Amino acid sequence: MITTVLAFLFTLGVLIVVHEYGHYRVAVACGVRVLRFSIGFGRVLWRRQPTPDSTEFVVCALPLGGYVRMLDEREGPVAPAELDRAFNRKRLWQRALIVAAGPAANLLLAIALYATQFWVGVEEPKAVLGPPSAASVAERAGLHAGDWVRSVSSDGNDWRDVRSMTDLRWQVTQSLLHGESLELMVSGRDGRGQRRATLDLASLASSEVDAKLMQRIGLGNAFSEPVLGEVKAGGAGAAAGLKPGDRILAIDGRAIEDSAQAREAIRASGKSGAAVPMQWHIERGTARLDLVVAPAIVVDAGNRVGRLEVEPGQAPEMVSVRYGALEGLTGAVTQTWQMSAITVKMLGKMIVGQASLKNLSGPVTIADYAGQSVRLGLAYYLGFLAVVSVSLGVLNLLPLPVLDGGHLMYYLFEAVTGRQVSELWLERLQRGGVAIMLMMMSLALYNDMARLLGLQ
Numbered sequence: 001m002i003t004t005v006l007a008f009l010f011t012l013g014v015l016i017v018v019h020e021y022g023h024y025r026v027a028v029a030c031g032v033r034v035l036r037f038s039i040g041f042g043r044v045l046w047r048r049q050p051t052p053d054s055t056e057f058v059v060c061a062l063p064l065g066g067y068v069r070m071l072d073e074r075e076g077p078v079a080p081a082e083l084d085r086a087f088n089r090k091r092l093w094q095r096a097l098i099v100a101a102g103p104a105a106n107l108l109l110a111i112a113l114y115a116t117q118f119w120v121g122v123e124e125p126k127a128v129l130g131p132p133s134a135a136s137v138a139e140r141a142g143l144h145a146g147d148w149v150r151s152v153s154s155d156g157n158d159w160r161d162v163r164s165m166t167d168l169r170w171q172v173t174q175s176l177l178h179g180e181s182l183e184l185m186v187s188g189r190d191g192r193g194q195r196r197a198t199l200d201l202a203s204l205a206s207s208e209v210d211a212k213l214m215q216r217i218g219l220g221n222a223f224s225e226p227v228l229g230e231v232k233a234g235g236a237g238a239a240a241g242l243k244p245g246d247r248i249l250a251i252d253g254r255a256i257e258d259s260a261q262a263r264e265a266i267r268a269s270g271k272s273g274a275a276v277p278m279q280w281h282i283e284r285g286t287a288r289l290d291l292v293v294a295p296a297i298v299v300d301a302g303n304r305v306g307r308l309e310v311e312p313g314q315a316p317e318m319v320s321v322r323y324g325a326l327e328g329l330t331g332a333v334t335q336t337w338q339m340s341a342i343t344v345k346m347l348g349k350m351i352v353g354q355a356s357l358k359n360l361s362g363p364v365t366i367a368d369y370a371g372q373s374v375r376l377g378l379a380y381y382l383g384f385l386a387v388v389s390v391s392l393g394v395l396n397l398l399p400l401p402v403l404d405g406g407h408l409m410y411y412l413f414e415a416v417t418g419r420q421v422s423e424l425w426l427e428r429l430q431r432g433g434v435a436i437m438l439m440m441m442s443l444a445l446y447n448d449m450a451r452l453l454g455l456q
Contacts, residue, residue, distance in 0.1 A: 003371050003374055003375065004371030005371075007371050007373070007374040007381070008371070009063060011384075011385060011388060012063050012064070013039065013063065014109075014385065015106065015109075015385075015388060015389055015392050016039055016040075016063070016065060016066040017039060017066070018105050018106060018109045018389070019066070019102045019103070019105055019106050019392065019393075019396070020037060020038075020039070020066045020067065020068050020102065021037075021105060022101035022102045022103075022104055022105025022106070023068040023098060023099070023101050023102045023105075024037055024055075024068050025101065026097055026098045026101035027068065027070055027087070027098045027101075030090055030094040030097065030098060031084070031085060031090070032070050032071065032085060032086070032087050032090060032094075032098065033070065033071040033082060033085040033086075034055045034068055034069070034070050034071075035055065035056065035069045035070060035071060036055065036056045036057075036058060036067075036068070036069040037055055037056070037057045037058070037066075037068055038058045038059075038060060038066050038067050038068075038069070039058070039059045039060065039063065039066045040059060040060035040061060040062050040063040040064070040065065040066060041060050041061075041062045041064070041065060041066075041067075042060045042061040042062040043060060043061045044058045044059070044060055044061075045058075045059050045060060045061055046058065046059040047059075070086075070087040070098075071085055071086045071087060072086055072087045072088050073086055073088050073089070074088055092411055092414060092415060095411060096408060096411045099404050099407045099408055099411070100397075100404065100408060102396060102404055103392075103393040103394070103396045103397050103404055103405075104393070105393075106389045106390070106392050106393030106396070107336060107340065107389070107390065107393045109386075109389045110332075110336045110339070110386040110387075110389040110390045110393070111329075111332045111333055111336045112332070113332075113382045113383070113385050113386035113389065114331070114332035114335045114336060114382075114383070114386045115328050115329050115331075115332035116382055117379050117382040117383045117386065118321075118322070118323035118327075118328035118331050118332060119322070119323060119325070119328045120322070120378065120379045120382070121320055121321060121322030121323075121379065122320075122321055122322075122377070122379035122380060122383070123318045123319070123320055123321075124163075124164035124165060124166045124167075124318065124319060124321050125164060125165040125166070125222035125316040125317070125318060125319075126148070126164060126165065126222065126223075126316065126317045126318065126319045127148060127149040127150075127162045127163075127164055127165045127167065127168045127222070128146060128147070128148045128149075128165075128189055128222055128223040128316070128317060129143055129144070129145060129146070129147045129148075129149065129219065129222070129223055130145055130220060130221045130222060130223050130224065130258045130260050131144070131145035131257055131258045131260060131261055132144075132145075132218030132219070133215060133216075133218050133220070136216060136217060136218030137199050137200055137201065137203070137204065137216075137217045137218055138199065138217055138218025138219055139218055140200065141184070141197040141198055141199050141200070142197055143184075143186065143197055143218065144257075145223060145257035145258045145261075146188065146189045146223055146257065146258075147186045147187070147188070147189075147197075148186060148187050148188065148189055148191065149162050149168050149184050149185070149186050150162060150185045150186065150187055150194070151184075151185040152168070152171045152182055152183065152184055152185070153182075153183040153185075154175060154178075154180050154181075154182060154183070155183075156183050159185065163319070163321045164319055164321050165222045165316075166321075167321070168219065169214055169219065172199065172201065172214070172217060172219060173213070173342070174338065174342065175199075175201050176201045176204060176213070176217075177342060177345050177346070177349075179201075179202055180201065180202060181198055181199060181200050181201050181202050182198070182199045182201055183196060183197075183198055183199075184196065184197045184198070184199060189223070199217070201217070204216075204217070220260065221258075221260050221316070222316035222317075223258055223316060223317075224258055224259040224260065224313040224314055224315070224316050225247075225258075225259065225313065225314045226247060226248040226256045226257070226258060226259045226261070226262050226312060226313055227245060227246070227247045227248075227259075227313065227314050228242060228243070228244055228245060228246045228247075228248070228310055228311065228312055228313075229244060229310075229311035229312075229313065229314060230244060230310065230311045231243060231244050231309070231310045231311075232309040232310065234309075235296070235307075235308060235309025235310065236293070236294060236295050236296045236307065236308045236309060237293065237308035237309055237310035238309070238310075239294075240280075240291055240292065240293040240294065240308075241291055242280075242282075242291065242293065242308070242310055243284065245284070246282045246283070246284050247282060247283040247284075248262050248280065248281075248282055248312065249281045249282060249283055249288070250280075250281040251265045251278055251279070251280055251281075252265070252278055252279050253279070258313075259312050259313020259314070260313070262312040262313065263312055263313070265278065266278075266295060266305075266306050266307065266308055266312065267300075267305040267306055267307075268305075268306070269295045269306035270295055270297045270298070270304050270305045270306030270307070271303070271304060271305070271306075272304075273297065273304045274297070275294050275295055275296065275297055275306070276294075276295075276306075277292050277293065277294045278292070278293045278294075278295070279291075279292060279293075280292075280293045293308065295307055295308050296308070296309070335386075336386070336390060339386075339387065339390045340390055340393070340394050343390060343391055343394045343395075344394060347394075347398070400433045400436055400437065401426075401429040401430045401432065401433030401434075402430065402433040402434055402437055403433070403437075406429070406433055410426075
């Protein structure tokens, strides 16, 4: 819990500081006097101002944002000697540049974070597939447990190597959002017997893009051999005679190819509410044995499921994904661009009803992911931080009056008409923007709570 909270606060701090520093640095470069640089809102916890005429730097109690306050005649009287340092007196292109600098700083940060992640390297599951779920896109494509995806193509001509399972999922998500099918070049786990398979992603609605997307496509977990790991003493599995290292060949006559199938069978054995013994066929060393395994019945997320207190699978095979200096930098730029494009596309689809509003996440989900990524290691946390930085940069460019994108829309109006938006309309638009932001925040918080309670 402490790790999650600290990771969340550090994440917010980094992203807010970088965003506001973008505004601050460009404002100073354009000759604007910056009165205050604030991290957070509310009561001031820390303050520094070297001289009465310099910028006041503060950290406030509520760390959910920040702001840069500049000298501006619209917010108070300005001494005649300082009129040339007022924000509102600057040229249109300078004001637009200052406003755009915040989101731009977040996108530049994302590039730096992705590049560092690519250079450091990360251990990810190899793109060897687990068993596709029944009637899924992967099953219709003829994919099987143990298939190793080597490369992908959108047109069957230009093939891109697949570095890991994470890379494969990223390629699948992009193809789905573009409404394209995806060609896969697959082989056996030993690299032999290459063949082509087609994921008919065009048949799926983009509204189905959510946390359970990969399970519906049939690309859920990476392949995991059905070999028992830990068998807890006193558990139902130990009582049935199961031992670490046992390879599960079949359960109730159904062949088991992957540990996910074993987990599914174990959980399903308790759905009736009573312990239903299972017939296990296992391999122990050179011997093959038949065991009767009776699960314990427990309640999980409101459902009765079977439990054996065993770990029915080995960890997936991992590969090290690391890039060279130039490849890492160009890959970081590409990744930031693609993530920005996907974020914009998803927001657009949610607005017009083509994508589920369940995809909107709030601070609880961000905090949870921050904590998880920190526990996984530096490279994972850098990748998470880059994703959130891209999201913050893109979100701030939305044409909502309370965001940077709204101010850029005002400047576009000024550039086209030659006059500024009136104070009356500024006030009306501001109120509308606040109302929209409050609705978005409420929906994001609702989605967070629904995920936390297992309702989504």
